[in-house]
Amino acid sequence: AMWRLLALAAIAQIVHGSCPSGYDLVKDGECRGFAGKQNVYFSDAPRIAMETCDRVKGAPVIIHNEEHQTYWMNRAPPTDQGFMILGIVCNENTLKYEWADGSPIDYRPKNYNEELNKVCSKEYGWEIHPDGYWSYGGPGSAISGLFFCTTQLEQPLPGGDGCAGFADDEDDGVCYQVGPAARDWKDAQLTCKKAGANLASIHNTKENDFVRRLAVSNGAVDGLVLGASAQQDGKFAWVDGTAMDFENYYPGFPKKNFGDCIAMDVSSTSGQWMNVDCASKFPVACMRQQGPTVEPTCSGDDYDEGDLIVSPGYPFSASTPCDFFLTVEPGKKVQVEILSLEANECCDSLVLYDGYLGGNVIATLTGIAENKTITTNSSNIMRVSW
Missing domain, CATH: 2.60.120.290 (Spermadhesin, CUB domain)
Structure with missing residues (x-):
């Protein structure tokens, strides 16, 4: 079974993804991973590290505690294979080294180069060895730089209206969200489940209009998968188990052999429905009940x-x-x-x-x-x- x-x-929300490919999900939505290898000069390494990590909306290697130190030193390569670049930069106003995100260097390992405590130089780049030692190199020192990044996934926090990132139609106690196209109807329902919802059921004209407008505002203008599918008796039913007490089909629909799933035509202001092949790839309409956390x-x-x-x-x-x-x-x-x-x-x-x-x-x-x-x-x- x-x-x-x-x-x-x-x-789990539709609009937010997982960690970038190859990154570890470490804790509290924090992703860490390898971003690339490049031959650089030590003096250019901090800038390149920040530019590289900006591509994933992240930051270079930043170490504030023993857990950070242990994690990164265990991933640092032997120095004959390259150097893991630390996100240490020179603040030209304070003349002190700080992390690339502006936070202070409030942690130091047992062993590090004392240059870190002196007046900083923007010509220096810092790296971490496999034994945890922090060292630096100056201008003219060409190295194979390994760039690692940390990025933070956006957490789906419950909202005050009980919709938590979904759209609220402010009337019937339900919340809606429109997500990208799924592989098929079953995958569409799974997409909604990942957001704590079901494919949308629609029970009156106001709900239908709200879902259509929400789809258009999210760029879903070709069609929208709804939560109804044909059962063994040939009748359509909502996946969330609610009554099929409202219909908005085009005249003559559902049609025989057109398909066992329902999609909305959002190009028309009336948002009428058609039965379609369940393998059709349309954006997804999800719905869940509004409620307190x-x-x-x-x-x-x-x-x-x-x-x-x-x-x-x-x-x-x-x-x-x-x-x-x-x-x-x-x-x-x-x-x-x-x-x-x-x-x-x-x-x-x-x-x-x-x-x-x-x-x-x-x-x-x-x-x-x-x-x-x-x-x-x-x-x-x-x-x-x-």
Whole structure:
């Protein structure tokens, strides 16, 4: 039996992505990673480091504590293979060295070049050795510079109106968001789930008009995927389970053999609907209920095959631990598909067990993981611990 698991410790809103490719998600939405290698002069290294990191809206290597120091020294190359450039720059007003983001150098390792304490020079560039030593080089010193960056993902914080970054139509207690095109209808629903929502259901003309205007304002002018699809009896139903109590089809729609999913034509002011192929690639309309922020809890719910499971507090908080117990008939094995995991490598992990009490660990996952399938070795029970 297959379950689909979404366990996010960081970012889940449509408009915000994951860490840049190759970067580690370390903690609290902070991404760190390698940005490039370039032959430079030491005197140019600080400027090039800042320009390089600006491309990912980040900052060069900045060290304020022992955790920062340990992380970066463990990634510094041997000096015969290049130099990891530190984001240390000269403040020509104070004549003191500071970090590239303007923060003071409030941490120093056990071993560093004493030049750091002297009147600064903009002609010097600083680097860190694998043993943690901070050193510098001056003008005319050509090196192979390795540039690493830190960038901060934007957290989806709950808003005062209960919509938390979604658009509020200020009338019926629901919030909407329009996201980029998905691969197909199922992927569109997954996109909404990542934002703590469902594909949008529409129940009156005002909602329909609001969603159409929101789509246009977000540049979605060709079409918009809605949350209705055809069921086994051929009738359309909303994915969120609400009643199909409003319809806005073009005359003659839905048409036979046109498709089993519903999209809105946003090019017309009336925002009429058509049934389309579920593999059509249109932007996505998501909707969730408006509501105050509540403290997340581990529900202990039972799950059926095919259910989508998310961590407590998703997508705003990942601080609540939780165990999920997934079972199938005796003699069968449990299989879980990890659709999306974003866990702080410093302190969060997803542990999967073969069995439950005293079961062997099958996998321990942290950082960023997508589309992984994990199966029990012998047990018909899998314990998933967040």
